[in-house]
Amino acid sequence: MADTPTPTTTSGGQDRQDRGPRRDSRGGPGGSREGGRKFFRRKKVCKFCVEKIDSINYKDVRLLSGFVAERGKIVPRRLTGVCTPHQRRLSAAIKQARNIALLPFAARF
Secondary structure: OOOOOOEEEOOOOOEEEOOOOOOOOOOOOOOOOOOOOOOOOOOOOOHHHHOOOOOOOOOOHHHHHOOEOOOOOEOOHHHHOOOHHHHHHHHHHHHHHHHOOOOOOOOOO
């Protein structure tokens, strides 16, 4: 009788047998499930470094609006893949464009 697992009560009040440690549904790096890797996330590269853009002009609204979210926030580096020096210049240019009303501070409701 000592070899059989005893039912334990969980916080929900239901009985379950002790089955050992639970596995996380993600399974490993990259959010893959149990059958191996499902997708490969490509490393983001800086758009300004690839296209060799040295100066980020505050008057180039088409370029700057690609780095501003719908709500008017500046999109962070981890989402855009822009390197640190270019992100600093980009945010300064966006702030300049906002001050002279080329870009909105916030979204319209």
